Amino acid sequence: DTAVSQTPKYLVTQMGNDKSIKCEQNLGHDTMYWYKQDSKKFLKIMFSYNNKELIINETVPNRFSPKSPDKAHLNLHINSLELGDSAVYFCASSQGWGRRGQNTEAFFGQGTRLTVV
Amino acid sequence: AQKVTQAQTEISVVEKEDVTLDCVYETRDTTYYLFWYKQPPSGELVFLIRRNSFDEQNEISGRYSWNFQKSTSSFNFTITASQVVDSAVYFCALFSSGFGTGTRLQVTL
Known part of the structure; x- marks a missing residue:
């Protein structure tokens, strides 16, 4: 069972298009x-x-907009894609976060390689 | 300001050599967490270790060891008797938001 899964793994699209990358975690993490x-x-957050x-x-x-319908999902929507958006996008989850409470290690998805042409 | 510096961009060693990857951090927080991750050529990011700011004990896990020194704001990572499978990019991170630029380690036969 994959802990953090993101889809698609590869995404090739034209400039100006809108696309979404989905992410789901089954670890019960809050973050x-x-x-x-x-x-x-x-690697930049x-x-x-x-x-x-x-x-x-x-x-x-602000062409990038995250959406979290529930704490197990965090999707990334990108409007009006540009050449410079080409990169690998990683989703991750952790039990805690930042400066509050327990901050534990991040578990990463396999990445989505986005190529804008 | 928070910052992680990995000054070594790329290191090449021959198998069985020991190698140390440097990590220097800056933070004003008194409580903080440091991490090391490995990214092999296949691309996934793998967690290696977490250290909180109150725990300065060094840690050893097999061929891997970590030296955390608050006095010099460093959290260095040593691989003993390196192997080809250790070839990867290694990232040091402060909390989950501040990653260093990574050090590419190439281990050859």
Whole structure:
């Protein structure tokens, strides 16, 4: 049973399109994250939700919108895709978060490689 | 401000050599958590270790060991007797939000 699963694994799309990446975790964790990893392998947090509440919202274009229908799901919707959005996007979850309470390790999905052409 | 610096971009060693990956962090928080993750060529991110700021004990797990020193704000990772399977990008992280730029380790025969 996959702990953190994200779909699709690969996504190739044209500039200007809107796309979504779905993420689900079956670990019972309270916190979920989206990270972007660029071609140089730099890993940067984009968003974090704790119990469906947005707690981290880094400087990300507002074309990116996370949605958490319940604490087991955190989807990422991207509007008007641009060439620079091409990257690998990782979803992750952890039991706690940040500076409050227990902060435990993040469990990552396998990544979604987004290519914008 | 929070920051994690992994000054070594890439390291190449021959199998069976020991190698240390450096991690220096900055934070104003008195309670914080540090992590190491491994990203092998297959691309997944694998958790290796968590350390909280109150626990300065060094840790050893098989060929892996970690040296946490608050005085120098460092959390270094040593692989003893490296193997080809250790080839990966290794990330140090502060909380779950601040990842270093990673160190690519290449272990050759």
